[in-house]
Amino acid sequence: MTDRILEFLRHRREKGLDSGPCLVVDLDVVRDNYNAFAKALPDTRVFYAVKANPALEVLSLLADLGSCFDCASVVEIEQALAAGAAPDRVSFGNTIKKERDIARAFALGVRLFAVDCDAEVEKVARAAPGAKVFCRMLCDGVGAEWPLSRKFGCAPDMAPRVLEHAHRLGLEAYGLSFHVGSQQRNPRMWNGALKAAAGVFRELAERGIVLQMVNLGGGFPTRYLKRVSSVRTYGDAIFRALRRHFGNQIPETIIEPGRGMVGDAGMIEAEVVLISKKSDDDELKWVYLDIGKFNGLAETMDEMIRYPIRTDYDADPREPCVLAGPTCDSVDVLYEKEPYPLPISLEIGAKVLIEGTGAYTTTYSAVGFNGFPPLQSFVI
Amino acid sequence: MTDRILEFLRHRREKGLDSGPCLVVDLDVVRDNYNAFAKALPDTRVFYAVKANPALEVLSLLADLGSCFDCASVVEIEQALAAGAAPDRVSFGNTIKKERDIARAFALGVRLFAVDCDAEVEKVARAAPGAKVFCRMLCDGVGAEWPLSRKFGCAPDMAPRVLEHAHRLGLEAYGLSFHVGSQQRNPRMWNGALKAAAGVFRELAERGIVLQMVNLGGGFPTRYLKRVSSVRTYGDAIFRALRRHFGNQIPETIIEPGRGMVGDAGMIEAEVVLISKKSDDDELKWVYLDIGKFNGLAETMDEMIRYPIRTDYDADPREPCVLAGPTCDSVDVLYEKEPYPLPISLEIGAKVLIEGTGAYTTTYSAVGFNGFPPLQSFVI
Incomplete structure (x- = not known):
């Protein structure tokens, strides 16, 4: 308030x-939240989850601040572009896409797509040739107030095959994503997923495919009735987990806050x-x-x-x-x-x-x- | 299909x-359904539950066929009127109404309102003086696939007081309503509620207030995967229950099919x-x-x-x-x-x-x- x-x-x-x-949404708070994310995770690019609140004023402010955008549909991509984001700042983050929607996004300039199975890889290869893809992995949502089901992502041990399939079809096997569950109240929940991600990085490196990026997803909580830790605490916990599992070779990272940005x-x-x-x-x-x-x-x-x-x-x-x-x-x-x-x-x-x-x-x-x-x- | x-x-x-x-909605089926209700319950007025599907073409067809309309809001009342229903064929069936919405409905000519507590009676008495009210009673929704909670209605032993309150405030204590649960697969579920209703009729008659109407609600099922009984079977079961509990003094009755009309x-x-x-x-x-x-x-x-x-x-x-x-x-x-x-x-x-x-x-x-x-x- x-x-x-x-x-x-x-x-x-x-x-x-x-x-x-x-x-009523106060843009001053959105600005403060964006700056807090940028400060807490200085080497991480912020992809605002448009679905949380696609109001043009919110998207325009975030575009001005330098945010990128995680979009669930072509309509959301169009909203992000209309707010001033260049297409290279847009991710089509839905793992469930019609092939004609992939083609429309590609025509709009989008080059980053989420996948979680061979069939989706094949659609992207046909409709967005040469694009970057990241594979979403299943992740245990324990600790989240809005739990995630198994709807999105594949088992971590299936991810290397999916990304290798993308590589063979001429796509850039770019990285991995996971989501620890919306309104995740435990900052340590990123640790297990990052451990699994590092394993996939190693396995693919052995096959000559060098992944670049880990999409850390959303999950950053907003304050409802219960107290939540600061974004800084989350940033510190995530950075420690990255160091633990990736050593000195920390990959490019992305976060996708939605609730944590505008809630x-x-x-x-x-x-x-x-x-x-x-x-x-x-x-x-x-x-x-x-x-x-x-x-x-x-x-x-x-x-x-x-x-x-x-x-x-x-x-x-x-x-x-x-x-x-x-x-x-x-x-x-x-x-x-x-x-x-x-x-x-x-x-x-x-x-x-x-x-x-x-x-x-x-x-x-x-x-x-x-x-x-x-x-x-x-x-x- | x-x-x-x-x-x-x-x-x-x-x-x-x-x-x-x-x-895609086929109006021929809606017409058949309306006629089946009219035939199965020949002495009962049909108040179509607009919320089930408020498409203008559906409302217009039903208005032409002679249907009345159960409306949940002023917008739905306006839709029913726009489709050709006179306001005396409209019931404001939501027990949760802003006083200014009651006043708007009254200004549009609506004279029939649902209530389930003293506070709602007082709103109707102020905003729609002299109108008819029916009191919704809680009803056990056993057997319904879309269960009803305790959200609407009061305990049957509270209903006489609510209606007496309406009578004292210059409203017409018109009757009772209940809802056996949406997609109700057991035609005998009306029996228990009608027994309770008859008890309220008797109790109020002893106090000099003669109720006229029982609103039998909705609940009539549509066919999904499981077989359901015909409307005729429901009509027969309801008529038998009316005879059982009201004897030769069967009151005016209303039904409010929604799913059963357009599903x-x-x-x-x-x-x-x-x-x-x-x-x-x-x-x-x-x-x-x-x-x-x-x-x-x-x-x-x-x-x-x-x-x-x-x-x-x-x-x-x-x-x-x-x-x-x-x-x-x-x-x-x-x-x-x-x-x-x-x-x-x-x-x-x-x-x-x-x-x-x-x-x-x-x-x-x-x-x-x-x-x-x-x-x-x-x-x-």
């Missing part, structure tokens, strides 16, 4: 423009629509907001991300509440298994401020589920 | 308009983007489509809804596959806990047809998660 955001919201309310939940730059203002009990002897209150899983807070799925919530009543005593969204969908409940403590004095019509919502909110919004519009967003 | 849908898709492909996943009227065509294995000794293939949880198939959440999938390779032997969507989000996996049997010969680039997708697909689509556009929709 920043003074600039609070000032913006106050002004919006005074103008009578206050017509539903909205996200704490944004705050959502929402409204209490209803407070009720289900029966007279019910101990839990239900508090319904005008924002829920389908218009911005999708990451409350399985109650994984627990956002800090501020109200004007925070000096008062609290009681555990079930917190739910406004739609007629029964899964549109934010916190129920672990009820959320809210002020007993909270009233229908009150505003609530939901912090740490700069990442993974706007783009998750449904186009119009139950007729509710997507989350509005303002970048200041 | 209908011939008209297949013909439309063939034509679209021949015209080269085939640029991503799309839903089997729609089919999605999608494309296989990638097929891979995670390691050489992996037994499971991963099959990635260009549609996933964030651009149409949100109801695969927790693998709850299991859609029938057709391919051109269906004569060939099958093997269990993990089925996933195209985004860089690890939760964008459709079926993994229970892998989906797909033809061994299935290839990258092949089209797949996903049946039963007329309901709860388009409006769940994210505005642009990972840069992927929302699901396209065609109504024919």
